[in-house]
Amino acid sequence: MASTSGRQLKAMLRKDIVMELRTKEMIMSMGLYSLLTMVVYFVALSQAGSTFDPRDIAAGLLWLAFIFTSMLGLNRSLVHEKDQGCLEALLLSPVDRPVIFFAKAGGNLIFLLAVEALTLPVFGFLFLQGTQLDWSSIALLPLILIAGSTGMAGVGTLLATMSVNTSGKDFVLAMLFIPLMYPLLLGAVTATGGAIVGGVQGVEVFWTGMAWVLGYDVIMLLASYGLYEFIVGA
Amino acid sequence: MNEGQTQPLALEIRDLTRAFGVRKALDGIDIELPKGAFLSIFGPNGAGKTTLVKVLTTLLNPTSGSAHVLGRDVVVDAVELRTHIGLISHSPLLYPDLTAEENLLFFADMYGVEKPHVRVSELLEAVELDHRKLDLTRNFSRGMLQRLSIARALLHRPEVLFLDEPYSGLDPHAMDILDGLIAQIRGDHTFVMISHDLDKGLELCSHALILARGRVVLYEPREAIDDAAFRQTYRSTVGMGVS
């Protein structure tokens, strides 16, 4: 049975990636959305003058962009399935429901990370010019990006599977997603802030935040994994 | 134990109920269908036809009662059962941004079909879509989608085929192909079809079922049915739409 699950998981992941590479729909829309957010940031901060240290707020701005971009991606990825009734076709096949969860969440995670990997240097280029960066602690950033995005993708996939069947769609997803993401965001922003500010203290703060994010991931992903089959069976 | 091969019944449904609170989508359904039969299900909107098929295809769980398809319980043996059943719906259940071939290969992987490429080619030829296999299904006509959908449903050689209004929206050519395919595999397969087309349904079936408000109004083998009386009964249920 394990070999079948593996084959199914690979098939589902491959399908999502092939479809995405072919249309580039999700990456494009998520990437552009991220860029647009940067523009809005510029406008929003334009009155703040040049006395503030952008390193202080960089973490918050980054994760703000990631969270809203991820919601966009989650919605689209599930709408694909629902459109032609494909989710039903998946449910008809002899696949364990949790495997569907991992495949969908995994796909979403990959796309999210891709967008984040693009956004990060762009953000740095636009807003962190001329600030002093501690490159050894910056190198820690990918860790928190992965940890935070895993939580977002996992819980988000569960919620998006629900919200795509409602009459509110994006709004319902936002309403459910953002409050549940609060602890994850808090930990991620703390850690990211620590990494960007750098120094011994920054690194210490980084690992504290990281620990919390990992804790959140473990608990919430376990819960999402357990609850997923109730949702798709409804 | 209870292996599918020794079971003479394709469907064994006992007092099947699907209810939530007061509303009953299915209310005490009792049906037995032998293997190799063709069951046509008729009934007004909201009668529970789709719900019944969903329960039989393990997409929904019953609230009480039991249903066995090919000797397997739809709840307990769901995963194993799915390898023996197929569904053709009025939605194509195909991914628009994959080619015809990719779609079939994907589902072949999901069903654990052996030698997937061989099987996929075989089916593409059978539904006369071999020449379009490298085209995205996004560009297919409705008829072509339905033909591909049939191919998808047959990939894993299911013993029981469920059809949910398969003829709706088809052009005559596609209808012919569907007819032809059904005729071809008629012998070794059991069919369960929901249809709003009384004539077509009666023409193909060996057993007929009329559902209304989740209950069995009439269930007879084809020979026992008098056409005129049947139509009368059917018409009388049309007024019993969704409550």
Added chain:
Amino acid sequence: MRSLTTRASVALVLGGILTLGAFLGAFFWAGVPDFGFVRTAEQADSVRYTGPFEQPIDEARYLANYAGYTIEIEAGGETVRGELVSADKDAVELTTDTGSVTIDAADFEAARVFGSEYGRPDWGQKIFYFHVPVAEISFIVFAFAAFYAVRFLMTRDRENDTKARVSMEVTLVFVVLTMLTGILWTKAAWGVWWDWEPRLTTYFILTLLVVAYFVLRNSVEDEERRAVYAAVFSILAFIDVPISFFITRLIPSNHPVIESGGLEGPMLVSFILGQVGMIALGYAIYQLRMGEVQLYDRIEQAKALLER
């Protein structure tokens, strides 16, 4: 059904009397000259606040509220104790035994506030007798909702879903009450209506989660699917809330921490009256609402039967 209404009415009356008693006790019996729970003469209420990088952050507005209290300030490595005269973001002024002392905000590190020795009725603090019970009940009922959600997923019994929903409705009532009393208390204690302070923020998140529950319910048409989705979400929310509370330990807080207990006499009695009264009120609201919902369901059932 008759017994349900009777139980509910009894609970309502009892709860009302007890809560009223708590109020009267709090305002007229307990309180003067003591502050009650949080700040008695022996206890200290720490108002130290440091940011994530150990930089002192302006808390003058918090201190300003404690003018007239005995206060201990740590600044520049030294500790000064005296009566607080004024505080703003530039300097803090104290009257000590040796005269007036002004401390620069730049040197400021931490402060501790002690109960006043000449006694001052602290009206803002009275809200406490109401706020704590409501907050506690909101969590308890929220837990019940999650419990019924789990039961529902296991049994798929519509009754469990109804119980879960009604529990969430009661939770909503108490959450709103907690937020309102909390806001009043924030104003009374710290001089501002709102602060993005960790515990307040986390409770606000809880409010959002409860509202989200109803948004979700309202946006799903199919009854059974609605029940399943709502149950799943309330379970997720229930797991999420404790995580949120613990994660805010990342950021030290200004929320009054009860460092050492010590309610005595009339204050204790009022407080307990308030607690029990609130529990009774919560129970009453739940039962009354359940009765209403069950009546509605019965009518629906009768309608459906008539149509068959």
